[in-house]
Amino acid sequence: MGSRQHIRDIQSGPPLPYSDDIRAYKKEYAEALDAQDPLRSFRDEFIIPSKKDLKRTTLAADEYSDASDPRSIYFCGNSLGVQPRSTQKYIEQYLRTWATKGVTGHFVPHEDQLLPPFVDVDTSGSKLMAPIVGASQSEVAVMGTLTANLHLLMASFYRPTKEKYKIILEGKAFPSDHYAVESQLRHHNFDPKDGMVLIEPENLDKPTLSTEQIIKVIDENASSTALVLLSAIQFYTGQYFDIERITAHAHSKDILIGWDCAHAAGNVDLRLHDWNVDFAAWCNYKYLNSGPGGIAGLFVHERHGRVDEKQSDSEETFRPRLSGWWGSDLKTRFNMDNKFLPQIGAAGFQLSNPSVLDINAVIASLEIFNRATMKEIRQKSLELTGYLEHLLLKYPLDASAQDKPFTLITPSNPAERGAQLSIRLQPGLLDHVLHSLEENGVVIDERKPDVVRVAPAPLYNTYTEVWEFCQIFLQACKDAVKMR
Ligand SMILES: Cc1ncc(COP(=O)(O)O)c(C=O)c1O
Structure with a gap:
């Protein structure tokens, strides 16, 4: 199905992104949400670690590393946000000012400065x-x-x-x-x-x-x-x-x-x-x-x-x-x-x-951040985290609702939470789930003994990542239950 047609189909369906429509559990639905996201271009402003980078054991430049290497799913902005691409430019200008001006860098402006003295x-x-x-x-x-x-x-x-x-x-x-x-x-x-x-x-x-x-x-x-x-x-x-x-x-x-x-x-x-x-x-x-x-x-x-x-x-x-x-x-x-x-x-x-x-x-x-408003950023965040919650709680699995291997401890009222959802796993599942997430290039953090915190950041995370995360996470939970 062409994506335009698909978006039209979705738009004529129930309100986004909390739909129970079976189409809403498909990856194409997430991709259509991304295509309509007014903040989507902001992702390019950030460096998301690739899955390969996460496994590196040295920092030396790697001739085999490639911008097309699959990115990790980085849902850990509640702990440490990723690096903006422009950080290097700002830091380099600072170093250059210090190197070329010494103490006079405190007061001497430059025509091409990003920041004042x-x-x-x-x-x-x-x-x-x-x-x-x-x-x-x-x-x-x-x-x-x-x-x-x-x-x-x-x-x-x-x-x-x-x-x-x-x-x-x-x-x-x-x-x-x-x-x-x-x-x-x-x-x-x-x-x-x-x-x-x-x-x-x-x-x-x-x-x-x-x-x-x-x-x-x-x-x-x-x-x-x-x-x-x-x-x-x-x-x-x-x-x-x-x-x-x-x-x-x-x-x-x-x-x-x-x-x-x-x-x-x-x-x-x-x-x-x-x-x-x-x-x-x-x-x-x-x-x-x-x-x-x-x-x-x-x-x-x-x-x-x-x-x-x-x-x-x-x-x-x-x-x-x-x-x-x-x-x-x-x-x-x-x-x-x-x-x-x-x-x-x-x-x-x-x-x-x-x-x-x-x-x-x-x-x-x-x-x-100042190129958008916090109101716009919050709006996307509400939808992104709402979508994450919806998929976690409603994704059609063979297990019945009672068998869900986890509960959410974050309030279900969107007004009472930010980007983060805290997921409490049943006892004995955490280690396997964490291992599985890591193997699949997902970055989240845990609070022992049983909670994982998952925070899609609206400026650099996507609906498709939320969808992919849920596939990996739900499968990891199923496997962990079997192995327990
Ligand atoms: C809620 C809260 N308060 C305080 C701190 C401590 O921060 P810092 O080490 O920057 O002082 C943290 C660190 O994560 C935090 O999450």
């Missing part, structure tokens, strides 16, 4: 980052690393008193967030056993948290809580929390609230400013493809980033923070007079001059 690159970063997280440029800084930024932000936003000192977080928060909160409490001489309020899932088979449960915990601890710190998207379950409602509720109890957006930035269309979030922090190496451990980002709502005029010498007219010279006002930064006056907004929370190498890597990716 070193001294201004952080401003370019915040400009491109702001629309990704739904903020104004002055509310965002590209700086530091995620856990370090969480500490910096808590140094400013966690200001406990004897009465109000507790921090509410998820019981299954990412360990680094747990350690950061625990150590903040200790730093202020509180006992974490008393000061950490952990929200635990009510049902371990479905370890998600309802908004009502979170609100109840806030209510129960309102009089003694100074801060709530939650993840926007939970790393394990993939659950996307109702940031707007939970933030408003915390504020109604006079509690500040921060969000760890590691799994949300570049994944969902955040609106941190409109949702009145106090502060947020994220890494850029997951959905934002800046490379392992690359420079991170933070958000400070404009109401917390104000710098008012001084009435007397003794008072500070800005939010207290741990400070460094890069956060100081641009007009006085190089005065070296030891009078710290911060820049307005998130930039005033910077400490050190940023790694220009790192900023180049994140900007290479942000520049691609």
Whole structure:
């Protein structure tokens, strides 16, 4: 069947891509979805590792490697995004500027520059980052690393008193967030056993948290809580929390609230400013493809980033923070007079001059994201992950629904998740399934003892890859059940 005719057939059928029509389980259907995808050309902007590359044991250039080598199915952007093709160009320009100009590279512009001189690159970063997280440029800084930024932000936003000192977080928060909160409490001489309020899932088979449960915990601890710190998207379950409602509720109890957006930035269309979030922090190496451990980002709502005029010498007219010279006002930064006056907004929370190498890597990716909108990217993501869920749950297999060797622990409501689906396998299946996926050039990650996390990234993954993944995964599950 010609693909035009096929698309017409599909279009006259049930709505895409959640169709139960038998044609919707065919590869041609996935290919037709790709052909209609308005974001399809973005895939060419990224380097997807080939299956052969994944098996390489050296990095030396390989004369037999070929752009037509089959690509892996890379569904691991929730852990480490792939490399944009343009990253090399940005890094090379940075190296060339440094080599040819030395220290004067801080100030000397070039006619063909991709980025301004070193001294201004952080401003370019915040400009491109702001629309990704739904903020104004002055509310965002590209700086530091995620856990370090969480500490910096808590140094400013966690200001406990004897009465109000507790921090509410998820019981299954990412360990680094747990350690950061625990150590903040200790730093202020509180006992974490008393000061950490952990929200635990009510049902371990479905370890998600309802908004009502979170609100109840806030209510129960309102009089003694100074801060709530939650993840926007939970790393394990993939659950996307109702940031707007939970933030408003915390504020109604006079509690500040921060969000760890590691799994949300570049994944969902955040609106941190409109949702009145106090502060947020994220890494850029997951959905934002800046490379392992690359420079991170933070958000400070404009109401917390104000710098008012001084009435007397003794008072500070800005939010207290741990400070460094890069956060100081641009007009006085190089005065070296030891009078710290911060820049307005998130930039005033910077400490050190940023790694220009790192900023180049994140900007290479942000520049691609800014060619679309997060609304468009989210729209495709909803459809791509919806299609993945549909095939996983409904694909016509001989096994009956009860016999499914796995369950999904990610919420089934698309509004309560991002790109990632977390699949819990029946006991004893994980090792075989992982082996099979690896053999077939599929890259996902696992959380022992039984969960695999699968995250098709909308800018570089395709519906056809989702279809192929499901063939491989479902077959691997069937084989694993037989071998058990
Ligand atoms: C939710 C979450 N928080 C914190 C971290 C720690 O990040 P970093 O090592 O960049 O500080 C991670 C890392 O994956 C994460 O997923």
